[in-house]
Amino acid sequence: MMEIHSKNGLVFMVQVDHLTGECVGQAIDHLYGAGAANVQVVSAITKKNRPSYMFFIDCCPASGDAVEAAIASELTSGGWHRISTEHRYQYNDKLKRPVELQYQGESLSLTVEGKRFESGSLRPEHDSVMAMRAAVYEKWGRSVAYDAAYHIAFSVLRDEENSVYQI
Template structure:
């Protein structure tokens, strides 16, 4: 068990005065060198570098936001509240606990949910009275694209230090808890007393469902021919779209039209948006970012199937969740080629393929 609690007992102490970002980094680097030379560092030899590297990133995240708000360079930023001894201890203590729990291990994925920022009124700072949430807090939330909401109390409950830690320690952010099996739950209580539990909850969980970050691209068109839409469909798929949907709709002035909806990997979004603009001439495209889709584990197998006395090879895609088979489908192109080659109905080949894959799966059980 490790406990770290720091409280400023002398507000006039010189350790509480402002410090430049550059000077703070120099002191942190010096302390790191000292800890690396110790035989029994409190941080643990194997964690020292991770703890100091992550802590430096937290301070840099705050400094960049301060620099943007005050119109200064990074070198000219001075920390006031963040430079105080208790704030420095908050960051190093939190990162120490994070690493001690093994969350710095890349095998662990840390997901953050929306932040309650409090709100209403103002809070006293070295710059005078500032609104809640503080400008630096909002800047960090915005830069990391973290969802947040006001309340549930009329006071500050998300500080720049806390939000910077949250932004740095989380791998990604979601609006809702993902599909997981809960393993362990832990709570940490704050000092302020409210009408509700003032706690941070950490849930350690497992998920057997892979997830993928995707963007959804949409545009409405009512001027394209069926041939043009078909051409666009094929081009988008060839250029990396994960899926393309064409949805018939009634648009303004009762005109028939279509919604072109594209599922895209984040790295392909800009290219696919450009293709839609050029091919359709549309004046507006909607892009909804950071959607998460669950992906079942899958494997491909080939089975040799006797069709009218001759052996044909058909590829099947098998899907798994928690080790259980949830789907098994023959590849359409294989079915189509055999139907054309043998001059027999597509459904007949499909029925033979489904019979063989069901037999194969039954033998596995």
């Protein structure tokens, strides 16, 4: 049976209706720099029917004050919610598997990285999928859709042996 693990966390909830898209993007970078583990931004409508964003910012308690300072300075919000949480998660194993991609008789050897969770589910790492796409484009000038590269990476992690795929 899978074991669920816990650790203390913080979630900030901030409604912002006065920033442009460029400012929102810069604020997200600043929040990560202050120690946010995740920043989720959702489009919303205020009670006065104004377009706005809802920020959900997840961090460890040790980063709480720095993240809060970034909320005040970058989101220029007059108020927000700071919610103590219990972060629930499952352990995972980091995986690395070789893959050979072939196109028009040429080969490209790469390593796919991902995670296998206690539940048995698999997930390729985003950076690994992006690296595969970039390597294919660099070698053959051929674009590979993210979804296609993701499915190759997933298959490589699932099969647990050297894999060869045609591009």
